Amino acid sequence: MNQIRRPAVAGMFYPANKQSLGHDIHHYLDQAESETVSVPKALVVPHAGYIYSGPVAAFAYKQLLPVKDIINRVVLLGPSHRVAFHGLAAPQSDIFTTPLGDIPIDHQSIELIAELPQVIISEQAHLEEHSLEVQLPFLQEVLTKFTLVPLVVGDADRFEVAEVIEKLWGDEHTLIVISTDLSHYHGYNEAKQMDRATSEAIVNLNADQIGYDDACGRNGLKGMITLAVQKQLVAEILDLRNSGDTAGDKSCVVGYGAYVFH
Secondary structure: OOOEEOOOOEOOOEOOOHHHHHHHHHHHHHHOOOOOOOOOOEEEEOOOOHHHHHHHHHHHHHHHHHHOOOOOEEEEEEEOOOOOOEOEEEOOOOEEEEOOEEEEEOHHHHHHHOOOOOEEEOHHHHHOOHHHHOHHHHHHHHOOOOEEEEEEEOEOOHHHHHHHHHHOOOOOOEEEEEEOOOOEEEOHHHHHHHHHHHHHHHHOOOHHHOOOOOOOOHHHHHHHHHHHHHHOOOEEEEEEEEHHHHOOOOOOEEEEEEEEEO
């Protein structure tokens, strides 16, 4: 019998109703712009509740619509908010499910990285983690069919993360998705300044310029940037806003950015 990881934040971070969820995602996608000229190798996307970060995430996911039949494997990395551990955690589950349906886990790929000392198998790390879960409905709406390699990133340095991504790199059929928000709980203008500096670091592929307070998913992000330098990729900003722009309250905001790597 298949082991299923069921949604932990459906009805909180995004609608639990299939029709409402699909409607919301397509509403965000309709408002976003697309600049895809080739198959993206990686996306960086935020992971808050959809009313806050959905409009920004849509700018990244819209890049996939022209290549929805090409990408068939997604390697998804997001930070751990609930469980403390060293390294990167893969799940035991065979299926991740959302209100939009089931996504098969690529255990063959997980076996490929399980030999690395920084990779652990931990269902606990995945059970309540939202940083990966909120990306799944978007992926289900923009891709035709795909398998998933979900990795929760704990205390890991950028070289440990880069080594894992390198093992899973694949070809144009594999997409890397890095889930991260930017600055947290600053005033609107201060957050804009911080997030602009972080965006410049991402585009310039300068992982060392991204500090502890700049991005909650910095470990995964810095690992991706490290590998992007080796692979001679180019990073572009697709959208940069914060919760003050999307949800209205500018007194204390969280930053969100969408980026693509080619």
